[in-house]
């Protein structure tokens with residue numbers, strides 16, 4: 001949509017070469033006017049869409065958010081292209097769906113010297129504007145992921161966006177709040193074991209930022225960290241130090257050391273630009289179990305990606321900064337590719353989609369998030385960051401063009417899959433109880449402990465491993481058996497072959513299709529053989 005300047009606003013000087021910065025005040029008033037027309041938030045009847053959907057379990061969920069930083073310091077008073085061109089748009093909460101919109105205005109000056117704005121609207125799960133602080137972001141999207149990781153699942157929070165858009169600012173704030181929350185409940189201290197590690201990744205060069213801690217014998221000579229895959233498919237990290245923490249003070253001190261060790265350099269856009277991906281890993285272990293007995297460790301990855309740069313941002317770089325930029329942009333591209341492919345892979349007919357997580361060390365580390373066969377729930381929060389400045393608008397549109405469709409892909413997959421009767425997420429309370437008793441060997445008392453108040457299949461599928469162990473207290477072997485049995489069924493359902501329209505391909509249909517293809521191939525071979533014979537006889 002094009003918005004033209006008010007007639008009395010712009011100095012139209014036909015033929016003279018005017019730039020966007022020459023119309024600072026006109027653009028500011030045009031954007032303020034557009035902002036005054038944004039409708040108030042819409043809150044529809046809760047539950048209106050959820051009740052219509054088939055129960056289904058998203059084993060890897062992505063919450064795609066946008067955070068825009070405020071204008072800073074001299075940006076507030078500077079002229080030229082230093083004005084705000086990103087504003088929060090309409091907000092809707094519709095049953096189980098939540099949508100926040102954001103509007104980006106691209107200022108232009110035509111060849112006639114006339115200023116105009118091009119308006120584009122993008123939808124996200126959440127949009128955090130300049131007035132939202134870090135606590136707001138934590139409460140809205142991060143807290144739930146932390147709780148899941150504490151319960152034995154995988155949580156990932158990562159920040160990406162243009163250099164100088166506020167990624168480190170957000171992640172530092174989230175880490176500070178996380179430290180407070182993790183140790184707020186002292187009664188949990190005796191039942192869990194928290195460890196912290198921090199590394200920085202630049203291409204295949206990975207460094208342990210806590211290797212110089214005094215509790216590490218190797219000091220500064222720590223070997224390079226390696227990320228690889230075991231024969232059984234598990235991703236492993238070698239030579240990364242793990243530091244047990246039992247208080248907020250200890251964890252805070254470790255985070256402080258990690259931050260001070262991370263490579264930053266001054267670039268044209270940011271005096272302290274992060275030139276690597278910073279990866280904080282918090283593991284939640286459980287005490288009181290024999291080795292190999294208890295629930296799996298939960299893990300939380302807090303990832304502050306290096307800033308992506310367009311060629312404009314890097315025109316003043318020397319060769320080494322240029323090489324770093326290339327590495328940074330490549331790994332961010334493969335991360336985005338993996339999220340896109342993973343969301344499509346969980347949709348109808350998507351089980352055969354390849355998720356290229358081996359392409360970079362960062363995505364290999366997060367393998368659980370991208371693997372359809374992963375045996376635990378993975379929740380990822382994508383925090384895309386943008387600068388509000390008109391001078392950065394190309395980058396902003398670029399970030400939004402990539403991130404906003406990630407959210408659409410997530411929502412689309414619930415559309416029209418044929419109900420899978422073997423998927424435990426679709427079972428009612430009686431069927432899941434009968435499976436627990438007949439297949440898993442639980443007696444009636446154990447079933448009552450595991451399935452309080454008529455727990456349905458989808459509810460049990462969403463229950464964390466730690467919670468299953470808690471409900472079946474003292475019966476670790478049964479808890480392990482139920483969790484593993486349940487996740488085998490879930491993974492089978494996730495990888496079941498489907499047609500693009502969502503209908504299930506049964507084993508018999510698959511066998512018939514293979515036999516049919518083989519028959520066609522034999523017929524073709526026979527045809528060629530006959531042709532060759534005819535040709536030979538003709539010459």
Ligand SMILES: Nc1ncnc2c1ncn2[C@@H]1O[C@H](COP(=O)(O)OP(=O)(O)OP(=O)(O)O)[C@@H](O)[C@H]1O
Pocket residue numbers: 068069070072161162163164165166167168169170270272273274275305306307308385
């Ligand atoms: N929401 C915010 N409120 C106030 N100041 C902010 C906000 N976001 C960012 N800033 C400030 O903007 C500047 C750049 O932010 P930051 O270093 O976090 O960017 P970045 O995206 O991590 O950059 P790079 O990718 O180059 O490391 C910093 O001075 C930071 O304090």
